[in-house]
Amino acid sequence: MNDHNAPDSLLKLDLQVCFALYSTNLAMTKVYRRLLRELGLTYPQYLVMMVLWEEDGQTVSEIGERLFLDSATLTPLLKRLEGMGLLSRRRAADDERRVRVQLTDPGRDLRIRAEAIPEAVACASQCQPEELMALKDQLHALRRKLNG
Amino acid sequence: MNDHNAPDSLLKLDLQVCFALYSTNLAMTKVYRRLLRELGLTYPQYLVMMVLWEEDGQTVSEIGERLFLDSATLTPLLKRLEGMGLLSRRRAADDERRVRVQLTDPGRDLRIRAEAIPEAVACASQCQPEELMALKDQLHALRRKLNG
DNA sequence: TGATATTAAGTAGCGCGCGATTTAATATCG
DNA sequence: CGATATTAAATCGCGCGCTACTTAATATCA
Numbered sequence: 001m002n003d004h005n006a007p008d009s010l011l012k013l014d015l016q017v018c019f020a021l022y023s024t025n026l027a028m029t030k031v032y033r034r035l036l037r038e039l040g041l042t043y044p045q046y047l048v049m050m051v052l053w054e055e056d057g058q059t060v061s062e063i064g065e066r067l068f069l070d071s072a073t074l075t076p077l078l079k080r081l082e083g084m085g086l087l088s089r090r091r092a093a094d095d096e097r098r099v100r101v102q103l104t105d106p107g108r109d110l111r112i113r114a115e116a117i118p119e120a121v122a123c124a125s126q127c128q129p130e131e132l133m134a135l136k137d138q139l140h141a142l143r144r145k146l147n148g
Numbered sequence: 149m150n151d152h153n154a155p156d157s158l159l160k161l162d163l164q165v166c167f168a169l170y171s172t173n174l175a176m177t178k179v180y181r182r183l184l185r186e187l188g189l190t191y192p193q194y195l196v197m198m199v200l201w202e203e204d205g206q207t208v209s210e211i212g213e214r215l216f217l218d219s220a221t222l223t224p225l226l227k228r229l230e231g232m233g234l235l236s237r238r239r240a241a242d243d244e245r246r247v248r249v250q251l252t253d254p255g256r257d258l259r260i261r262a263e264a265i266p267e268a269v270a271c272a273s274q275c276q277p278e279e280l281m282a283l284k285d286q287l288h289a290l291r292r293k294l295n296g
Numbered sequence: 297t298g299a300t301a302t303t304a305a306g307t308a309g310c311g312c313g314c315g316a317t318t319t320a321a322t323a324t325c326g
Numbered sequence: 327c328g329a330t331a332t333t334a335a336a337t338c339g340c341g342c343g344c345t346a347c348t349t350a351a352t353a354t355c356a
Contacts (some may be wrong), residue, residue: 020287025173027294099332139168146175245304
């Protein structure tokens with residue numbers, strides 16, 4: 001009868017939404033993994049590079065606020081990117097608790113090669129831009145409610 | 149101008165959708181983590197239990213098809229659930245390559261306590277059922293395209 | 297039947313993502 | 327100034343999720 005307000009229906013519906021989120025995220029990550037392999041990056045590493053390409057020299061906390069990740073996740077990840085020679089980590093002179101993350105020349109240069117990625121993902125999604133934008137807005141709204 | 153077909157706009161839009169998916173999934177997992185802690189389950193473990201509550205005695209592959217996970221992920225996870233006494237793993241008599249997963253009495257009983265979870269998550273999401281259903285359908289459509 | 301191919305599950309190793317804790321630097325306040 | 331609180335980053339341990347590989351059982355077919 002399509003009674004979305006019946007408790008049972010609501011509970012199952014919710015379950016499906018969360019699993020849809022979970023499994024679609026897995027599928028998305030798989031697509032990125034294939035595309036990012038030639039850049040030698042994982043998806044979270046790619047996100048960090050995006051944040052730095054947008055604004056270089058951010059602290060670990062600032063990067064974490066953009067990506068909703070904390071230092072327990074970011075510190076090892078940044079060390080790997082540093083090991084690849086894509087960035088450098090240095091304590092800030094004015095506040096030695098903070099670590100500023102600076103792109104190296106290879107790190108900046110990688111942006112050119114990375115610019116082909118979004119188009120390839122969009123192609124793999126086979127969605128209209130309008131659909132993707134609508135989905136993005138709904139996800140942002142849900143994220144805000146879940147985080148708040 | 150709102151020109152979604154301009155290459156630059158399309159690329160950025162796609163990026164935002166994927167990150168929205170990624171970060172909303174993180175937020176969703178955090179909500180579940182808090183709720184599932186009292187059951188002693190992680191979200192993927194909870195998903196496996198859901199699959200078995202729906203149909204007991206499935207093989208590792210069958211569970212994997214439902215959840216889009218393979219044996220490299222499921223075998224260790226199932227061993228942990230077995231270690232908790234929630235299920236048992238046994239080679240199938242008719243085809244000894246397959247492992248059938250059976251709920252134990254405690255595993256079946258856990259369902260009662262788990263039934264409060266979806267409502268709590270729905271409450272945390274603060275969304276109308278219609279919104280969640282629409283989001284679910286869009287995610288399923290995207291997942292199908294990404295996987296196919 | 298016997299050789300080969302396929303299938304199901306398991307293992308090893310790596311990179312997240314996070315709760316809990318630690319270390320060190322800065323801020324606050326008596 | 328000195329004691330305490332707060333903050334930023336790092337560390338530790340665990341559970342995914344995956345690629346690549348291994349092992350064992352079944353299927354296929356000459």
